[in-house]
Amino acid sequence: MQSQALWITIAALFLTGCSEIATIAPSSASGASDKLLMESAGDDLVEFNGIAKMKSELSEDTLKWLEWYQTLPESSRDALSFVPSEFVTSGAVALETESGQAPPYLASLTDAELLETEELARYYFTEASAGFDGVEDIYPADDHYFLYQNTGIEAEYDPGNIIIFMVLTGKDQTEGNPARSISIARYSKSDNWKVINSGH
Numbered sequence: 001m002q003s004q005a006l007w008i009t010i011a012a013l014f015l016t017g018c019s020e021i022a023t024i025a026p027s028s029a030s031g032a033s034d035k036l037l038m039e040s041a042g043d044d045l046v047e048f049n050g051i052a053k054m055k056s057e058l059s060e061d062t063l064k065w066l067e068w069y070q071t072l073p074e075s076s077r078d079a080l081s082f083v084p085s086e087f088v089t090s091g092a093v094a095l096e097t098e099s100g101q102a103p104p105y106l107a108s109l110t111d112a113e114l115l116e117t118e119e120l121a122r123y124y125f126t127e128a129s130a131g132f133d134g135v136e137d138i139y140p141a142d143d144h145y146f147l148y149q150n151t152g153i154e155a156e157y158d159p160g161n162i163i164i165f166m167v168l169t170g171k172d173q174t175e176g177n178p179a180r181s182i183s184i185a186r187y188s189k190s191d192n193w194k195v196i197n198s199g200h
Contacts, residue, residue: 048087058086059189061110084108084160086189105143108160114140117184117193121165124182124195133170137179141166147181153197157185 046053046066055063062084109117118138125132141147141164147154154162162185172180183197 048084051087053086058084062086086160103143103148103159105148105159105163106140107143109163114163117163118165120184120193120195121167121182124198125167125169131171133174135167136170136173137168138165140164141181145181147183147197150183150197154183154185157187157196161186161188161191 044055046055046058046063048066058066065084106114118140121138122135125135145164147164148162149155154164162183164181164183166179167182168179172178178200180198180200182195184193185196186193
């Protein structure tokens, strides 16, 4: 009788342990609802498009975006081509879109990041470098701009960590020159933005 009670206790402990492991099973089924799995290991693991990350590895902006994404209906999720930069594989963009479509450089940055990088570009042409006579016009280059694929410089940075602005300086306007480009990048979200390239 005691041995039977012991076996029941061991079986109960074993089953309890198995049930906890079962909640961490990876999502292998297809469908947009499986793109994001946020319930596992005490809500510390996040999976998006087959890439798993700990929440501690992700920026607050990405976590907020993932929470918003989770509220969307399946049809809306399928229509999105944006991939948070922390889920972009190094050197390549993991998009489920038609081949030939430009990576979403502009959409990969928050409004605050765009403002911060624009201020850096303005500073570069007004205070950090002499002879440009200020900034007359500035706007981000579109995602198809050829410098994003500039081997050895811009191509080293993934969307979310690079932005190129087109800048018409006072000097260029006076001399009838076109707008020049300025590339601003960082290696990761924890790094500071810096100017990596500039010119016509």
